[in-house]
Amino acid sequence: MRAAHTVEQVRAAEEVELARLPEGALMQRAATGLAVAIADLLGGVYGRRVLLLVGSGDNGGDALYAGAQLARRGAAVEAILLSEQVHAAGLAALLARHGRVVDTTTATRPDVVVDGIVGIGGRPGLRPNAVEALGLFRDVPVVAVDVPSGVGVDTGELDGPHVVADLTVTFGTHKPCHLVDPAASACGVVDLVGLDLDLPEPPIQALQAADVAVLVPRPDPFAQKYTRGVVGVRAGSPEYTGAAVLTTSGASCGLAGMVRYDGPAADEVRARHPGIVASVGRVQAWVVGPGGGDDVDVLLAACLADGVPVVADAAALPHVEPGHSRLVLTPHAGELASMLGTERDAVEADQLGHVRRAAAHFGCTVLLKGRHTLIADPGGRVRVTTSGVPWLAVAGAGDVLAGVIGALLASGLEPFDAASVGSWLHGAAATVAGGGGPVTPEGVADAVATVVSGLTSGLQD
Ligand SMILES: NC(=O)C1=CN([C@@H]2O[C@H](COP(=O)(O)OP(=O)(O)OC[C@H]3O[C@@H](n4cnc5c(N)ncnc54)[C@H](O)[C@@H]3O)[C@@H](O)[C@H]2O)[C@@H](O)CC1
Numbered sequence: 001m002r003a004a005h006t007v008e009q010v011r012a013a014e015e016v017e018l019a020r021l022p023e024g025a026l027m028q029r030a031a032t033g034l035a036v037a038i039a040d041l042l043g044g045v046y047g048r049r050v051l052l053l054v055g056s057g058d059n060g061g062d063a064l065y066a067g068a069q070l071a072r073r074g075a076a077v078e079a080i081l082l083s084e085q086v087h088a089a090g091l092a093a094l095l096a097r098h099g100r101v102v103d104t105t106t107a108t109r110p111d112v113v114v115d116g117i118v119g120i121g122g123r124p125g126l127r128p129n130a131v132e133a134l135g136l137f138r139d140v141p142v143v144a145v146d147v148p149s150g151v152g153v154d155t156g157e158l159d160g161p162h163v164v165a166d167l168t169v170t171f172g173t174h175k176p177c178h179l180v181d182p183a184a185s186a187c188g189v190v191d192l193v194g195l196d197l198d199l200p201e202p203p204i205q206a207l208q209a210a211d212v213a214v215l216v217p218r219p220d221p222f223a224q225k226y227t228r229g230v231v232g233v234r235a236g237s238p239e240y241t242g243a244a245v246l247t248t249s250g251a252s253c254g255l256a257g258m259v260r261y262d263g264p265a266a267d268e269v270r271a272r273h274p275g276i277v278a279s280v281g282r283v284q285a286w287v288v289g290p291g292g293g294d295d296v297d298v299l300l301a302a303c304l305a306d307g308v309p310v311v312a313d314a315a316a317l318p319h320v321e322p323g324h325s326r327l328v329l330t331p332h333a334g335e336l337a338s339m340l341g342t343e344r345d346a347v348e349a350d351q352l353g354h355v356r357r358a359a360a361h362f363g364c365t366v367l368l369k370g371r372h373t374l375i376a377d378p379g380g381r382v383r384v385t386t387s388g389v390p391w392l393a394v395a396g397a398g399d400v401l402a403g404v405i406g407a408l409l410a411s412g413l414e415p416f417d418a419a420s421v422g423s424w425l426h427g428a429a430a431t432v433a434g435g436g437g438p439v440t441p442e443g444v445a446d447a448v449a450t451v452v453s454g455l456t457s458g459l460q461d
């Protein structure tokens with residue numbers, strides 16, 4: 001599990017360590033990890049040129065100490081000081097190793113720029129002198145210290161100028177900005193340097209393959225199709241039969257024992273999936289909404305009346321009322337904006353805030369689709385999916401996702417787990433299906449079984 005903690009949580013845990021360790025030890029640990037990561041990026045140290053951008057706080061101190069370590073190993077290290085006051089001991093260490101203080105007119109072209117402007121003590125945005133310094137060598141790789149300066153560390157928002165890093169070296173734990181877009185997209189690769197902090201339960205997590213392997217349902221030796229769970233699909237309309245086919249394709253990923261389809265595209269659905277039963281009967285979960293027509297409100301009400309968990313997607317979303325705890329809503333940013341009475345841009349700018357607000361308002365699990373899909377539950381927990389690929393942005397992929405989550409709900413997973421595991425599998429399936437290239441939604445649905453089998457064999461190793 002990749003965990004992200006808030007600034008307040010990190011500060012509290014750091015205080016305990018700071019009191020326990022000799023003065024400066026924690027920062028030295030961070031700086032050593034940073035120097036190693038920079039050396040790895042550069043493929044060596046001796047003769048390389050490093051430019052440090054140094055702000056007023058400890059983030060600048062990390063950069064200065066790492067610069068001193070690199071200078072000791074033969075790098076030519078220059079520092080632009082962006083504040084009259086910088087970390088004094090860090091600066092002394094750099095100067096003792098023959099690092100040089102320069103300004104924007106005297107800096108030499110570096111092999112890497114190190115962003116030590118601000119860390120977790122920073123406010124969003126950058127001052128003009130930082131923007132000017134960052135603009136000097138635009139094509140040079142940037143390593144951000146802890147966080148790309150200027151991003152909203154706890155919110156994942158981007159409000160004003162900010163660093164766009166190729167690599168972010170963070171300390172102790174991830175912060176929300178490393179996982180939550182749009183800030184996460186400014187981090188590049190994120191490298192975590194452990195500080196042995198004693199941290200509380202993280203408010204934000206990103207499932208990894210090993211977590212999904214534990215959560216994914218497996219049939220017991222005496223399983224029957226009914227004990228594995230039946231998922232019902234009410235999707236498609238005379239106009240949109242494809243949505244019925246794709247939603248049932250997701251539902252037929254193999255994670256439930258049986259799929260029922262109730263709707264106007266039964267012939268198309270059975271032609272693609274002969275195992276699907278096209279009649280109404282008892283189910284353990286419903287999926288409703290993709291490609292839905294005029295009667296989608298009635299269908300949603302019927303699904304909810306069954307008292308089983310329900311995935312509501314697409315056309316069903318505008319009809320959802322608060323108060324159904326076993327509901328999973330799967331909007332994209334535009335749909336969530338309509339549901340909350342705001343604009344799409346506002347949702348995209350503050351994805352974490354909006355998905356949390358929606359989960360609290362509707363009292364159920366809400367999954368906000370995006371590059372890094374967010375899943376929130378009404379209790380405030382959030383999971384982020386980082387397994388997706390940009391090729392997954394294709395019409396019909398959302399129908400497949402709704403079907404996969406429905407299958408997981410039917411198999412007995414709780415809504416929050418079903419949504420986050422389904423989203424992870426969907427993203428990983430796109431990687432498998434496309435092999436780094438384009439995917440079709442059908443291909444993604446078919447590849448879910450391959451991903452699950454990879455997880456299962458991994459467990460047996
Ligand atoms: N506390 C610790 O023990 C450790 C802290 N570490 C480093 O320390 C950092 C936090 O250090 P600080 O608390 O000193 O805070 P920062 O270095 O993040 O920022 C400090 C100061 O920057 C100024 N500032 C705020 N927003 C700004 C902006 N947008 N533009 C320009 N200046 C701005 C403010 O005056 C603020 O007090 C972490 O991110 C990490 O890099 C690491 O060395 C690990 C150990």
Ligand SMILES: [K+]
Nearest residue numbers: 115118145149
């Ligand atoms: K930084």
